[in-house]
Amino acid sequence: MAETTSEGLRIDPSLFVVVKEQRLSILREIVANLSAYEQLRVRLSGSVYVGDYRMPGWSGALPFYAFSCQKHGLVVNYPTGYRKQLLCPHCLEEG
């Protein structure tokens, strides 16, 4: 697995797929490690901060939140877009 650098490098398109799948499996792992208390807090308040994580290919960490998706159940992602919305990463993958 090639490392990405900040100096304009060329990335093989297949590398994006690898990074994407790594990211999704990390997100699933974070969900699997949520405590019963964190899961309860998601149910009570909609979303819960679960920590700062740096995904493969990222230069820095971002705050991640657990929340619930109607289709995928408990999921984890970082707020995206200028509105900082929490969108299910699996729904995003499915388009």
Ligand SMILES: [Zn+2]
């Ligand atoms: Zn979903």
